[in-house]
Amino acid sequence: MFNHRLNLQILIGLIALMVLMIFFSYAIAGEEIDRGMIIYQANCLQCHGEKGDGSGPEAAQFNPGPADLTSTQMASVPDSVLEKAIVDGVPGIPMHSWGGILSKDDVTSLILYIRTLQK
């Protein structure tokens, strides 16, 4: 009988721990997305636009224009490809390399934010 109650307490404890862990992982992800948004607004918005659709205030001077980051094609591109485009830049287009400007963590947050624009 005693053992049974102990097991139940352990079970409840584990469930509470899991709920807390899920909560914190969401909170941390939310913070990273906010950080990504700030980085986006400072570095990308002028070309890619507030909503990421490629209609920023400086977009008109580029041909081809800045990529629509919200497109289904962009949504299907894996993080590693986005990361490479951001860090190395894309040869032949005015989208220069951000590798020396943004840290790896910056780029990770940035991609998390871009993913929210795609939904």
Ligand code: HEC
């Ligand atoms: C000076 C304007 C400008 C700025 C600032 C800029 N981009 Fe771009 N970006 C472009 C243009 C132009 C393209 C090319 C579109 C094309 O060739 O179809 C592009 C393309 C891209 C692509 C697609 C690359 C590919 O493989 O087709 C991604 C992803 C991207 N930009 C992300 C970003 C992010 C993230 C930032 C901020 C760190 C940023 N860009 C800042 C102009 C800019």
